[in-house]
Amino acid sequence: MKLINTILFLVFCLFANAQNLVSKDGDKHIRIKNSSYELVVNKNPIGIELLKGNLVISSLSGSNGFSYSNENGANHLVAINDWQKQGKTLFLKAESDQTEMLSEIVIVMKNDKVEVSWTLPEMENVESMKLAFDLIDGNHWYGGHVNGGHNWPLETAQVSFEPFLAHSNQGTPFWLTSAGVGYFMPCYHPMGFTINNEDNGRFEVSVKETRKVSMELLIEENAPKVYRSFAKEIGLPKVVPPKGFFDKPTFNTWIEYMKDLDQQKIMDYAHDIRENDFPCDVLMIDAGWSPIHGEYEFIEERFPDPKAMIDELHEMGFKVMLWISPYVREGSKDFEFLVSNDYLIRDETGTKPGHIKWWGGNDYELDMSNPEAFDWFLEKLRKLQQKYGVDGFKQDGGDAKYIPENYQTFADVSSNGSTDYWAKLGDYFEYNEYRVSWMAQSSGLVQRLRDKHNNWTRESGLGSLIPDGLTNSLIGYPYFCPDMIGGGDAKDFRDPNYKGMGTELFIRWTEASALMPMMQFSYSPWHLEKKTVGICRKYAKLHEDLGDYIYEFALQAATTGDPIARPLFYDNPEDEEAYLISDEFILGDRILVAPVLEEGAIDRNIYLPKGLWKDYWSDKTYQGGRTLEDYPAPIDVLPLFIKLN
Missing domain, CATH: 2.70.98 (Beta-galactosidase; Chain A, domain 5)
Structure with missing residues (x-):
């Protein structure tokens, strides 16, 4: 011994x-x-x-x-x-x-x-x-x-x-x-x-x-x-967004109507979704429903009975979200109250509210680091829920860049800190959507990619969807939604040179979004020709068919941290080639997605990591660790491969 x-x-x-x-x-x-x-x-x-x-x-x-x-x-x-x-x-x-x-x-x-x-x-x-x-x-x-x-x-x-x-x-x-x-x-x-x-x-x-x-x-x-x-x-997601975000596309009024909203248009939009047989659980009413930034009531002339509208949308099977922002315009009903109670971010002197120049105008911003201001705004939103039955909110804005560095807040936080205080609001609403956050990973919020341009470019158009989405995955935001199909930057659609939605771009964008964690339409597919509507419906329903699979990995992300949409190297870390691939991704742990992202292309090169892969459409199998060159991908085909065993 x-x-x-x-x-x-x-x-x-x-x-x-x-x-x-x-x-x-x-x-x-x-x-x-x-x-x-x-x-x-x-x-x-x-x-x-x-x-x-x-x-x-x-x-x-x-x-x-x-x-x-x-x-x-x-x-x-x-x-x-x-x-x-x-x-x-x-x-x-x-x-x-x-x-x-x-x-x-x-x-x-x-x-x-x-x-x-x-x-x-x-x-x-x-x-x-x-x-x-x-x-x-x-x-x-x-x-x-x-x-x-x-x-x-x-x-x-x-x-x-x-x-x-x-x-x-x-x-x-x-x-x-x-x-x-x-x-x-x-x-x-x-x-x-x-x-x-x-x-x-x-x-x-x-x-x-x-x-x-x-x-x-x-x-x-x-x-x-x-x-x-x-x-x-940094913190695993404390909650998982509702399944309806993952197993069906969402629809949003932004590009369809811009700010030209009214009750009848929203109902027409909802009926068109159902009549064209597109799956959808979540319908977002974007900017244009309220009269001015900082007021949280429907415009009476345009929405004679918002509760009846939302009740009918609920009966049709929709959850309803409203667009909001933290900005307040001078002259809005509560502006003087907010100023007198010091509920707005102050300028460099610390003695008065500071102007915030953002994409929506020249306004002021709620100081969400002030608990009283936070509670005041939270109560406004809860009243919308109680009065009209609103299910949640699309929280836009809150960008740190718009807050000058020398501006002052209640809790003496930086502009990045102000952004995350804005994000904390989402903890109170099961249905939420964000576009900007700093270190809010543990909240488990829906995170949307920024407004994309209506083009094919890699910097900010269709070509950016995969690398931007995968970057979201790798900084701890598994619950991301690509931008609206066809692009969500309103300036493109207001441009006098805009010639209308391109059919090929819209189809390829639909295909690229179909197997991401979430999928979102705004511009209505039924504005395009019948064949295009059929292709888009096919991929909206493919997303729905894979809803249980996607949601399985959404739940897993909350326990392991593993993203839903993954770069090719994630499950193949020994594969040097996989680290360079930015136009493919793997959904979950076995579905490889390789969209066509170039205008006019009807084939593309596809890299398959090691292993045995089966073409989703043809059932033909391929040994991985190599590139399939000039793989056929006509306009109605999204190349998909399933990893066997």
């Missing part, structure tokens, strides 16, 4: 040392190993590397790795002049090239992540503090902001988000790489990030007006495992 105990003790000591092994490589490096990775700190010039075996998986860029800007210009940390280790924590003191004041860097090593915190202890807030990482050859980058999704992977372009704000679409300060490293900076401060800016070969992320920055480097075997780790850290 003594011999066994001795052996066990020796094994324990060896294991403990392996978990916490520190070695000095002369005066140049500090090396710390654990069972998952090795941390190497270069002392002069300063630098930090993470290794798996002999492979560098992350590298702070030497003298560019740590820099800050103040009134004297740019300062770079250049060397470590003192260090000590306590347990799993490494304390560093570093000198810069422009001042004698030292920086403090604290590195905490855990089994599956490294926490890096950098402080300027002797300074007030500086203009910005920046961390810069090398774009290591062979590593692919994803995440950050949905608006940059069309740059897939990110390192293939010059990407710049200065400032990096919750604007236009979902954004989150999280990035992941194919090397199995995630970069998470849980921060609401004004930020910026660039990737390969001016071909500099770096990922740079900065925080404004601060004296401290912190980042978590999540380290896993591969990118999907990093994503799961991030999803659990």
